[in-house]
Amino acid sequence: LYPCHQFVGQEEFLMGNVDDGIVKPEIADDFRSCSVYSKEKCKNCWAKFFCSGGCNANSWQYEGDIAKSHDISCELEKKRLECALMMKAATM
DSSP: OOOOOOGTTGGGGGGEEEETTEEHHHHHHHHHOOTTTTTEEEEEEEHHHHTTOOOOHHHHIIIOOOOOOOHHHHHHHHHHHHHHHHHHTOOO
């Protein structure tokens, strides 16, 4: 059992298995505590409730920490939202 399919094969994220269940609850706790309220870069971001703090796998892959936000992913998400909001406003 892993917190996300993108962590499969990474031993440090192996929480357990189907037979024994979760045997390392601290890993689940780390992910559970990771949110827009705990990520420093999210605290003042206008888009935080649209992306929910971004992808933890991207944060781990590019920042080395699930508690940090990946800047490029953030900028892309904000641009997508801006475009979607503009398109919606244009049709009203």
